[in-house]
Amino acid sequence: MTNTITAYVEDEYSVLADVIMCEPRHMAIKEVINEMQKQHASANIDIEKAVFQHKQLTAVIQEFGAAVHFLPASASLPEQVFTRDIGFVIDDQLILSNMGTSIRSAETMALADWYEQRYGPCSHLKSGTIEGGDVMLSEKLLFIGQSSRTSKEGLDELQRACPNKQIIPVHFDNRHLHLDCIFNILDSSTAIAYEPAFETESLETVKQFFNIISVPEEEQSRLGTNVFSLGRRHVISLPENTHVNKQLREYGFIVHEVPYDEIIKSGGSFRCTTLPLRRERKNHQ
Template sequence: MIELSPKPRLNEHVFTRDTAFVIDDELFVASMGEEVRQDETKQLKNWLHEQSVSFQDGLAGSIEGGDVIIDHETIWVGLSGRTTFDVAIDLQRRMSNYNVRPLQLQDDILHLDCVFNIISENTALIYRDAFKKIDLRKLQSNYHLISVTEEEQFQMGPNVLSIGDGKIISLPQNERLNNELEANGYDFIPVDLSEIIKSGGSFRCCTLPLLRG
């Protein structure tokens, strides 16, 4: 695990997922449109330079890592208030071996991983009301979808962290969803992250994997 020095003025940097994402061996530093979060990527770039780690940045438009979900050769990109269509086009240009598939989110949704999260090879959690019907059909054709309720979405139910071998770190307060996970053969690990959730993120938001299996 790598930790950057905490800075009190960067209180949103607990959600490290938003600052970058990795595709194959390419690290992309996000282009954050919100001024309050732009210094987070500056701190990350400084660390990357110090460690001599190469990265790509300067994606056209704005993008945050919470709107990027990678599944083999498919890159799902949530079009939210933080991520624009132009950046999805630029990402497709840079990663021509992949299929970048934009998903339009409802206006009140912060990031894609707040309403959609792949938890194993063919299964994903989803809050259906966040998507247009055409995009929902795309997801239904690719995954077995486990639905979360409006209350569970408010409690960041989809934003679990899958750590492999059917193990999923999840909020204990989402009892119905956790029972549903167990009924589908998953082993959920309860961790109370309710204070962090008050700021609009959960387990997936708080991790930034640099190596992909």
Template sequence: MMDVFVDSETAPLRSVIVGYPDNFLQVDAEIINETQRQYYDGPDAPTPEAVTAQLNGFIDVLRSRGVSVIQPHALPYVPDQMMTRDIGVVIGTTFIVTTMAARSRRLEWRGYSHLFERFPEDVKVLFGPEDLVIEGGDVIVDRGKVFVGIGQRTTLAGAAWLMQLVPDYEIVPITLSGLDDGEDVLHLDCSFLPVGDGYALIYPGGMREIPATLRETYELIEVTRDEQQALGTNVLSLSPDTVVSQPSMTRINGEMRARGIEVVEVPYSEPPKTGGSFRCCTLPLHRAH
């Protein structure tokens, strides 16, 4: 049996599913975000070799910190299995297989479905209805709340469905800025993410309005537009005092260090060209109580 429990974004990380590019772009891929549109046909397009090298380095860091890393089985009919965050979410002891906006991604969950038989009996596995959209990058569980981004990838109906599943948590919907607003915020974790003990990274322009709950719950560390576009908010917390971040995020890393957070810098310039960084590539199964 394997432990399955998450009720915090920053509690000590024990086990995690990390995506892997076994079949990266080996079959025709649907362009599913503006970042891919920018890079895939250009001279700086990500290659399987470069992406794999950096992902392996990230995995090595996780294991060196005592995190159990699980990887999905490669699916021959899926062009990209790196962004595991989107295809599922754990809230308490409930594992939710989300419903992806892009139909080319709706079978990715099969890459880790073999794990379900190892879950304890008290863990519920639920599947999102086909007629709504909700993705894990828009769901952040922390401090008794579930923050849900409403935007390019998750609908209001998806958030309402989630609310029915976890009545013990306060659901906080956050409307994200869209392409019509001149912003490219694919998921909530591209503009907001708790770090440390009571802090959160935030890109104010990524939301139509910042909910009062965010200001009341966290000391907010503002991120610039350039930092947001480089996925500076998309870090991964290993514990309340340890975060994995890109070395290029010099200012953000300095702000976190000034608040007593250890920042582990891991080279990660290639995976973000597919549209996601450290948090996007990881689906935590167990964080300590």
């Protein structure tokens, strides 16, 4: 075991240092598990195009200065490109997700094996379900989506694992897979959201903490909220989401536009395919 990296993430927007990804070499819609996949199941995924777009994303991340660590792609795990779903780092803990669908359970074990061979033990939650797409961190605050994939029991188990965090449940329309499909935190005071998906009380709650960049319906259909923050106000977004990108720039963000439409067919975008292992601590930025 080589302990060359100390996992550390305290928010969604500090400078990215290390990230876990997996190339979509075996990506396929084999069993429809979300609304987006229903629309594209017959055409399925163009692997060559998906791999090319994933490489473009990887290049932008590496050019920014972050190290990309690849999980070995397995032919038996067609959803493996979506590394964010299967685990998440809170402070110095890599926590494995308890997946809400059986087709993806083996992915968490593959992540655990890969991580523990290199960096030491990760944390295993014991009850309920929780997926990384529903977990959003902003220093001492944890916003947890109460989706069809993350249960109240999973939320309670995470609170026991992270007693120093204030957990804020976020309720939304379960036609949307994860919280990051309708919401994302861009800095300590700014978030991006598709507001119609939220239950009223939850929307009012997040507005107490953040100024909201609102995503229109057309761009929500292309997962407009599912951008990825590199740090120093650099954000990766889809070129087709022109309204979102214009607003991001007006708020002072530097937008890197990366084509990703082939991977989006399976129901996830930039945030879904990136699992930050380490972001720089505030006093090092």
